[in-house]
Amino acid sequence: MSVSRPVSRALPSPDRASVATSVVIVAYHRPDALARLLAALDAPDVDIVVVNVEADTAVRDAVAVHPGASVIDQENLGYAAAVNRGVTKATSDVVVFTNDDVILGSATVRALAERIRAGAADVVVPAVHDEHGRVSPTIAALPTPRNLLWQWALLPDAPIPGWPSRLRPEKWRRPGTAERVEAASAATVAVATELLAAVPLPEQYFLYWEESDWFVQLARCDASVVYDPEHCVVHSGGRDDIRPDKARLMATNAVRCVRDTQGTAAARRAWWIVLLWQARLLAVDSCRRWRHDSPATRARLDARRAGLVAAGRARSLVR
Numbered sequence: 001m002s003v004s005r006p007v008s009r010a011l012p013s014p015d016r017a018s019v020a021t022s023v024v025i026v027a028y029h030r031p032d033a034l035a036r037l038l039a040a041l042d043a044p045d046v047d048i049v050v051v052n053v054e055a056d057t058a059v060r061d062a063v064a065v066h067p068g069a070s071v072i073d074q075e076n077l078g079y080a081a082a083v084n085r086g087v088t089k090a091t092s093d094v095v096v097f098t099n100d101d102v103i104l105g106s107a108t109v110r111a112l113a114e115r116i117r118a119g120a121a122d123v124v125v126p127a128v129h130d131e132h133g134r135v136s137p138t139i140a141a142l143p144t145p146r147n148l149l150w151q152w153a154l155l156p157d158a159p160i161p162g163w164p165s166r167l168r169p170e171k172w173r174r175p176g177t178a179e180r181v182e183a184a185s186a187a188t189v190a191v192a193t194e195l196l197a198a199v200p201l202p203e204q205y206f207l208y209w210e211e212s213d214w215f216v217q218l219a220r221c222d223a224s225v226v227y228d229p230e231h232c233v234v235h236s237g238g239r240d241d242i243r244p245d246k247a248r249l250m251a252t253n254a255v256r257c258v259r260d261t262q263g264t265a266a267a268r269r270a271w272w273i274v275l276l277w278q279a280r281l282l283a284v285d286s287c288r289r290w291r292h293d294s295p296a297t298r299a300r301l302d303a304r305r306a307g308l309v310a311a312g313r314a315r316s317l318v319r
Helices: 031-041 057-064 079-087 106-117 145-154 193-198 210-220 244-262 264-291 295-318
Strands: 021-027 046-053 069-074 094-099 123-129 188-192 225-235
Touching: 021 031, 021 079, 021 106, 031 046, 031 057, 031 106, 046 057, 046 079, 057 069, 069 079, 079 094, 079 193, 079 210, 094 106, 094 193, 106 123, 106 188, 106 225, 145 244, 145 264, 188 193, 210 244, 244 264, 244 295, 264 295
Parallel strands: 021 046, 021 094, 046 069, 123 225
Antiparallel strands: 094 188, 123 188
16 A cells, blocks of 8 residues: 655654644543543643544543543444544644543653654554553564464563573563564554555454554555654553453454455464464463462453454354
8 A cells, every 4th residue: 555655754844843733532431531631631732533432421521621622423333443533533744543541641742743743753652551650561563373373372471581582572572762663552653644544544353453454554555663662651451451352352353364464374374373372371361260269360261261262263254
C-alpha cells in the first residue's frame, strides 16, 4: 500500500508552538477514567475526539464538562473501528489514539507528536507502566509463524536470567533511549494522520491482534515505528488481564492475523503453533493452581481452558 507522504520526512509546520495535536479516545463505559484522562489532556493545543462506544450517557456527561472535546456515538464494532471513526474527525497533522483507561498528559502528547513532526518517525509508541511504576512488556515482533513459535509459544513474557543477549526476543526489550521497533502495544499510539488514513487499523478482529496486522502493513510501506521510553503512559491490566473472552479472541485472532497478512499456508503452520502456545499457558497456570489454589488461580485456569478450546476451533479459519 502506498503512502502519499514519504516516511520519516518532517511535516511542514510554520509555528510548532501553536500546532494542535488530535487525540482520539476510545471510551467504553468508564466515565470516571475518561474524566481523569480529559482533565490531564485539557490544553489549548490538544484537540480531543471521544468515540463513545455504545452511546453511554455517563460518557457523554463526562465529555460535556470539557468544552474543547467533541464526542461521537458509535456502536460496538471493536477498538479499530472506533479509532478509525474518530480519526475522520481529527483536525491536525498528527493524531494520538488511546484507550480511555490510561493516564496520559498533554505534555506527553506534545512530545510524541514532535518526534513525528521533526521526521524522526512515522509512528511513535510511548513506554507503558503499570500502576506500580513497572515497565510493561509492550514491544513485539511481527506475527510470522516463526515468531509465533519463538516469541509466543516457547518463551515466557519475563526475561530468563542469564539468557544470551544476542538471542533476546523483541518482547524482552526494554531500551533506555528511543529505538526503532517492529511492533508494539496499541494502548497509546502517535501517528501521522495521513498515514493512518492511508493505512487504517484493520477492523475484522474486534479486539486483539488488530495492531499486529496494522504493524505488518506499516512495515510493508516502510513506515518507521519508534518506541520512546522517555515518555510514558500508565495503564493497568494489559497482559495480566486474563479472562475467558479475551483468551478466546487472543487464540482465534492470532491465526486470523497470520492468514490475513501472510496467506492460508502460513496460517496452517501458525495454527499448530497457537495450539502449542495455548497448551503451554494452560500447563503453567495448572501448576500455579496446584501450588496455590485460590479464586484467582482458578479463574486464570478457566481462561486458559477457553483459550485452548478456541485455538482448536480456529482450524476452521485455515481450511
